[in-house]
Amino acid sequence: MTDFNGPRRRFLQTGAAAVVGGAALAYARRAGAQQAGAPDVMDPIGASVAPPKGSALYQRFELELKVIKHELVPGVVVHMMGYGSQVPAPTIRVNEGDWVWVDFKNTNDEMHTIHWHGLIVPYRMDGVPYLTQDPVMRGETYQYVFQARPYGTHFYHCHFGTSMHMQAGMYGAFIVERPDDPIRDRFPYTRDHVLILSSIDTVFVRAQLNAMFARMKQRDAAAAGSGLDLASQARYHDLAALRADIAAGNAPPYARSRTTPQAPQPNFFTINGKSYPATEPIKVREGEWTRIRFINAGNVPFSMHLHGHDFLHVCTDGAPLPEPVRMSTIPVTPGRTEDIVFLADNPGLWALHDHDVTHTTNNGIYPGGAMTDIEYEGFTSDYEPAVSLDE
Amino acid sequence: MAGAVAIAALLGGTGAASAQVDPAEPPADPTNPDVEPELAIGIRAVTSVNGALTEDGDATSAIDFSDTYVFLRPRVELFPSGTRAGALFGVTFPDVYDEPGTVLVADAHAFLDDRWGTLRVGRGRLKSRLIPFPTLRDDDLVRYTDVQNPFSEGLSTADLQYGNTVDLSVWPTPRWYVELHAENLPASALRPVDERAFRINSVGLDAGYRQIPALAQLSAIRQLAVGVNAYHVKADDQAWTGDALAAAWLGPLIDPVHAIDLRLQLGYGLGIDGVTPDTPEGTHQARAVSAVASLGYTYRRRLLPTLRTNVLSGFRRYTEADRSQWSVVANGFYALGVSVEVGVQYQYQRNDAALPDAFGEDQEHSIKLALIGRFETVFGRLFDERDSLLNTEGGYLP
Numbered sequence: 202m203t204d205f206n207g208p209r210r211r212f213l214q215t216g217a218a219a220v221v222g223g224a225a226l227a228y229a230r231r232a233g234a235q236q237a238g239a240p241d242v243m244d245p246i247g248a249s250v251a252p253p254k255g256s257a258l259y260q261r262f263e264l265e266l267k268v269i270k271h272e273l274v275p276g277v278v279v280h281m282m283g284y285g286s287q288v289p290a291p292t293i294r295v296n297e298g299d300w301v302w303v304d305f306k307n308t309n310d311e312m313h314t315i316h317w318h319g320l321i322v323p324y325r326m327d328g329v330p331y332l333t334q335d336p337v338m339r340g341e342t343y344q345y346v347f348q349a350r351p352y353g354t355h356f357y358h359c360h361f362g363t364s365m366h367m368q369a370g371m372y373g374a375f376i377v378e379r380p381d382d383p384i385r386d387r388f389p390y391t392r393d394h395v396l397i398l399s400s401i402d403t404v405f406v407r408a409q410l411n412a413m414f415a416r417m418k419q420r421d422a423a424a425a426g427s428g429l430d431l432a433s434q435a436r437y438h439d440l441a442a443l444r445a446d447i448a449a450g451n452a453p454p455y456a457r458s459r460t461t462p463q464a465p466q467p468n469f470f471t472i473n474g475k476s477y478p479a480t481e482p483i484k485v486r487e488g489e490w491t492r493i494r495f496i497n498a499g500n501v502p503f504s505m506h507l508h509g510h511d512f513l514h515v516c517t518d519g520a521p522l523p524e525p526v527r528m529s530t531i532p533v534t535p536g537r538t539e540d541i542v543f544l545a546d547n548p549g550l551w552a553l554h555d556h557d558v559t560h561t562t563n564n565g566i567y568p569g570g571a572m573t574d575i576e577y578e579g580f581t582s583d584y585e586p587a588v589s590l591d592e
Numbered sequence: 593m594a595g596a597v598a599i600a601a602l603l604g605g606t607g608a609a610s611a612q613v614d615p616a617e618p619p620a621d622p623t624n625p626d627v628e629p630e631l632a633i634g635i636r637a638v639t640s641v642n643g644a645l646t647e648d649g650d651a652t653s654a655i656d657f658s659d660t661y662v663f664l665r666p667r668v669e670l671f672p673s674g675t676r677a678g679a680l681f682g683v684t685f686p687d688v689y690d691e692p693g694t695v696l697v698a699d700a701h702a703f704l705d706d707r708w709g710t711l712r713v714g715r716g717r718l719k720s721r722l723i724p725f726p727t728l729r730d731d732d733l734v735r736y737t738d739v740q741n742p743f744s745e746g747l748s749t750a751d752l753q754y755g756n757t758v759d760l761s762v763w764p765t766p767r768w769y770v771e772l773h774a775e776n777l778p779a780s781a782l783r784p785v786d787e788r789a790f791r792i793n794s795v796g797l798d799a800g801y802r803q804i805p806a807l808a809q810l811s812a813i814r815q816l817a818v819g820v821n822a823y824h825v826k827a828d829d830q831a832w833t834g835d836a837l838a839a840a841w842l843g844p845l846i847d848p849v850h851a852i853d854l855r856l857q858l859g860y861g862l863g864i865d866g867v868t869p870d871t872p873e874g875t876h877q878a879r880a881v882s883a884v885a886s887l888g889y890t891y892r893r894r895l896l897p898t899l900r901t902n903v904l905s906g907f908r909r910y911t912e913a914d915r916s917q918w919s920v921v922a923n924g925f926y927a928l929g930v931s932v933e934v935g936v937q938y939q940y941q942r943n944d945a946a947l948p949d950a951f952g953e954d955q956e957h958s959i960k961l962a963l964i965g966r967f968e969t970v971f972g973r974l975f976d977e978r979d980s981l982l983n984t985e986g987g988y989l990p
Contacts, residue, residue: 268982268985268986270986270987270989276672276673278989279989280982280986280987280989404973404974407976407982408973410981410982411806411976411980411981411982414806414981414982414985415806415981416895418806418807418810418981419809419810419848419895420895422810422846422847422848423847423848423849423895426845426846426847426848426849426850427847427849427850428849430894432894433849433894433895451894458929458930459896459930
């Protein structure tokens with residue numbers, strides 16, 4: 202059986218765009234073509250600063266992408282795509298200034314990249330297909346090498362077919378720490394939680410995954426057969442080439458003759474890939490500070506509300522605010538990261554949820570979605586909580 | 593009447609109560625939330641301008657919309673999950689020469705479907721062929737592509753294609769299948785009512801390999817199948833007869849831009865002893881061998897539907913009577929859009945002079961200029977298909 206994790210077949214060897222193959226080797230070859238003697242590793246600061254290849258000074262990570270079956274909530278299992286075979290992808294924590302080396306291996310038919318959202322990386326490491334790199338094909342391993350900066354809460358995600366691939370699970374947290382963490386200095390938190398918010402239209406993702414994989418298999422076979430031109434992939438050298446192609450009577454893939462509108466309508470809303478009641482509760486200890494890093498890796502805005510406490514908004518997009526802002530509900534819009542801290546001074550069980558309550562549903566049934574709770578360790582309630590699924 | 597009462601009981605009431613449903617009456621269990629079914633609707637419009645010329649020089653022409661098909665298919669998921677239930681209702685317009693308003697109910701069946709198989713009960717397409725052939729209309733070569741229904745008067749091709757059936761398809765793997773089916777094969781409406789076969793009079797077994805739809809164009813082997821059928825004909829000296837089929841659908845050139853496909857089906861019908869093909873009915877009951885083959889080329893510019901062309905030939909020989917008939921078809925279709933084509937089909941039909949007139953003239957040339965559209969949409973989409981790429985290669989999910 203051929204499957205998503207089977208041997209690769211190359212295509213796209215056409216026109217101006219050559220696929221990255223053998224990752225660093227091809228990457229170096231391309232760099233070398235532009236600048237004789239260029240180092241294998243692009244370096245934002247200077248080649249003399251980057252550790253040599255293979256050096257133990259790199260923080261190295263391997264991310265292999267696979268199609269997985271993922272349980273959003275008991276009774277709802279969907280196909281998703283997971284870096285590291287999980288949703289969300291593994292959290293990467295490094296110190297500011299660390300050199301990071303990520304081997305990204307694509308084992309499915311679709312094309313992918315990794316974009317390091319919020320990180321200042323060399324432009325050729327930014328993971329935007331056809332702008333900074335060719336997408337990573339099936340069976341290929343691409344090496345992303347950069348220095349971790351700036352400090353703060355960031356994330357990474359696929360930048361190919363972004364609206365679908367991110368819904369399908371291709372996102373993970375990237376935390377850049379600093380020994381002299383300004384937030385911990387002021388609010389000595391003992392717990393640090395990452396909450397990645399997202400949403401998924403399970404029907405849209407399923408249909409799109411099927412269509413994308415089918416399309417890629419067609420292209421793959423065409424490349425191995427009579428050949429595959431750029432136009433068959435809807436790729437053009439520039440906007441003028443696109444206009445010329447349309448003028449010649451060819452319809453682009455977004456034309457009415459070739460597609461109908463397919464805007465996703467999310468039916469599940471997740472925290473760290475799970476919907477309530479499958480979301481993990483957040484454990485706190487009375488009298489201690491807790492930091493929560495919200496990352497919106499989805500395509501709808503969230504409005505996260507904490508019961509029983511006020512919290513302090515301390516960072517946006519990783520950057521510390523000039524002064525913390527006291528609030529009980531914080532908007533987290535798509536692509537943003539927002540960090541809060543709070544003092545656990547009100548023992549009990551407290552809801553933490555999106556206050557756009559349409560997002561606290563599972564397939565339209567309340568309660569569900571982007572909701573979890575704060576649980577004080579050692580707290581004994583005089584009320585026995587239960588899980589309700591249909592209020 | 594007893595049958596009507598039984599059906600009403602299945603629906604949850606007596607016949608009398610079901611006949612008097614008050615649309616204003618609330619549902620029996622108002623606390624249950626509504627579960628809206630996924631609903632697929634579609635039309636396959638096949639229209640053409642036909643011209644024919646016989647060996648006697650007689651020319652005919654017609655404007656034809658036969659084989660146009662309209663369908664409706666709701667599906668829901670059952671408790672707890674993983675099994676689907678649905679129904680398919682489809683009508684087609686049988687023949688250009690039928691009276692205006694004549695509509696054939698092609699599909700009216702309910703089904704249960706899960707990872708391992710499908711159970712279908714009701715009226716639907718018979719398992720009378722193993723693979724489809726690319727003619728303009730699905731009955732252009734029906735006497736070669738479909739096994740003969742020994743209960744038919746031999747005057748309606750629909751007798752070969754549609755009937756009341758119960759069939760169970762089992763899929764041990766996504767590509768290998770076994771189908772067990774039983775039919776209440778229709779007799780022509782021309783027969784007196786008391787002579788029609790209102791009984792389960794046919795059973796059959798098919799088995800084979802079929803590539804999943806998303807990969808069919810990319811595979812050297814698209815389908816391999818064998819099948820046998822047995823018919824309880826209750827003839828004077830013979831209670832049963834039967835037939836056997838074998839088919840292959842291959843892709844010798846699997847380039848998705850320039851694709852070649854090759855299809856072949858062979859059939860052998862035991863027939864009823866002593867019956868000769870002197871009458872239309874006899875052509876369905878006489879011993880015969882048949883073969884049909886097609887060679888097709890498809891061009892998909894920019895991987896979009898562009899041009900497809902086919903050459904087909906069918907042959908049937910009545911072995912005991914030493915008579916035969918054959919036909920050659922050539923067609924070509926050009927895509928005006930993703931689901932709309934214009935096309936032309938030429939057909940030459942040659943019948944042994946001793947065969948009955950029901951087959952038409954001994955020789956006939958026909959040509960059809962066609963406009964074809966396939967329009968389908970799904971509302972409230974709920975399900976993936978058993979043989980989707982994700983379910984086949986990423987692990988099955990209901």
